[in-house]
Every structure is written in C-alpha cells, then in structure tokens.
Amino acid sequence: MARAHNKQQPDVAPAEANAVISIRGLINRFGRQIVHDGLDLDVRKGEVLGVVGGSGTGKSVLLRTIIGLNRPYAGRIVVLGEDTAAMSEREWEALQQRWGVLFQSGALISSLTVAENIQLPLKEHTRLPRKFVDEVTALKISLVGLPAEAAGKYPSELSGGMKKRAGLARALALDPEILFLDEPTAGLDPIGASAFDTLIRDLQQSLGLTVFMVTHDLDSLHAICDRIAVLVDKKIKVGTMADMLADSHPWIREYFHGPRSRAAGIG
Numbered sequence: 001m002a003r004a005h006n007k008q009q010p011d012v013a014p015a016e017a018n019a020v021i022s023i024r025g026l027i028n029r030f031g032r033q034i035v036h037d038g039l040d041l042d043v044r045k046g047e048v049l050g051v052v053g054g055s056g057t058g059k060s061v062l063l064r065t066i067i068g069l070n071r072p073y074a075g076r077i078v079v080l081g082e083d084t085a086a087m088s089e090r091e092w093e094a095l096q097q098r099w100g101v102l103f104q105s106g107a108l109i110s111s112l113t114v115a116e117n118i119q120l121p122l123k124e125h126t127r128l129p130r131k132f133v134d135e136v137t138a139l140k141i142s143l144v145g146l147p148a149e150a151a152g153k154y155p156s157e158l159s160g161g162m163k164k165r166a167g168l169a170r171a172l173a174l175d176p177e178i179l180f181l182d183e184p185t186a187g188l189d190p191i192g193a194s195a196f197d198t199l200i201r202d203l204q205q206s207l208g209l210t211v212f213m214v215t216h217d218l219d220s221l222h223a224i225c226d227r228i229a230v231l232v233d234k235k236i237k238v239g240t241m242a243d244m245l246a247d248s249h250p251w252i253r254e255y256f257h258g259p260r261s262r263a264a265g266i267g
C-alpha cells in the first residue's frame, strides 16, 4: 500500500479544533498533470461532507490519498490526530481500522457470501470467537436494512442496492469513526438512491460517524450533507448549500443553479 512519506510543510494554517481529517498544502500530480495544487481541507467531527467537482478534478484521488492508496507529491494529512506521513506500519494498520470505505461498485468478493465478506475485516483485524463474529455479522446485516437471508447469498444473487448495503455492512464491520463513500448512489434508481441516502444519514446519526462522501448526486447533497466541498481550480472550496448558492465561481454557479439542480429542488 502506498503511503505518504513526504516532509511536513511549514507556515500552514492550523487544523480546526474539531477536525477529524485535516489536509494542508496537498499536491497530487501524475507526470506533468497536476490534479491538486496546494489543497487545504478540514473535515469536522460528526459531519456529512459531500465532495463534488467536475469529471477528472480529483475527487477519487483525494479520497484515495486520505486512505493511503495514493501517495501525494506533497502536503500534510492528519487523520484522527495522526499525521499519516509519520507513522510506523503498525500505527498505520491501527489507524486504518478506525475508518470504513465503500467503493462505487461495493467491491464485494464474488466468491464469498455476504456474511463472509462482512467477516473479512473482523477475521483480519480481531481475534473474536466464532460465535461473536457471527453475532456481529448478523447485527451489521440488520443495521444496513438487509434481510437476514442475505447472509448466505453471493454478490451475484443481490440487486445493485443490496450489494451497496452489503458493502456498507462490511465498511461498518469494525465500528469505524469515519465512513468514506465513493459515489454511493451511482447506479441506483431514484427511489433506491433516496433510501440509501436516508440509511447513511440514520447510521451517521445513530453511530456518531463522520462521513466523507464523493458524489455527483445533487439529491444526496441536498438531503444529507451538512457541508459541501467543491473541487475547483485544483483546490477545494467548502461551505453550506447556502454558501454554494451564493458563490460566484463559474463552475459552482453552473452546477448549483443548473437544470439538474433545479430538478433536485435546489437552485
């Protein structure tokens, strides 16, 4: 797994006091293409942050960088108080267990049942007795609104929405503090997407999660996000929906006042 080992940067703004993720001066580049150029971001404890931006602006790269799947060119990333560039492998492994990730596809292993998929992180990172693992699995399955019978099914036997829920159950297996979601409602019909939004909001509130959600879905932004982070000009602008509606940046205006946003009851 790629990890950041770059130098800390001096003279940067301090992190917000209640930030669970704090990013300063992040630069990501691939060859001559600069994706992020001095990006700063604080994600507050207990918020649902929606991350939007045009295609190719680096939403997924940002998520992947925070969780250590992409090594940044420069910058400082502090997650749950830990500087990710200054950690031993053991500390890094411990930190990874404090977040869960749901990728767009659900990323379930097709040869394993739903229960076995959910049990993977439990078996990898804990030494819980078998009976307890089974109990936790059943609890997570019910938490995400899947029927108990789903436990024995293979991913190919599930609908798109059920696969997402199973992926979410796996992301929640280790009781994370932060949930990373990459386009969670992509591929779902509007009713399924809205139900998934509600589920995320309910879980966030009942479990006290901080949610970092990359999305294109204006309905989701409107329905469940406390704040919105927009990737523009290789940096990030953060604010409430009201802030975004008042912003004069051309892309932000177009996005939040365009026809799709009016359809979502926003612009």
Ligand SMILES: Nc1ncnc2c1ncn2[C@@H]1O[C@H](COP(=O)(O)OP(=O)(O)OP(=O)(O)O)[C@@H](O)[C@H]1O
Pocket: 030, 035, 053, 054, 055, 056, 057, 058, 059, 060, 061, 062
């Ligand atoms: N491993 C990589 N090697 C080279 N270029 C990459 C790599 N990963 C991402 N990129 C480039 O970085 C840019 C940002 O990619 P990213 O997937 O983060 O965009 P995005 O904002 O999530 O886009 P979309 O909304 O279309 O999914 C793109 O131009 C992409 O081609």
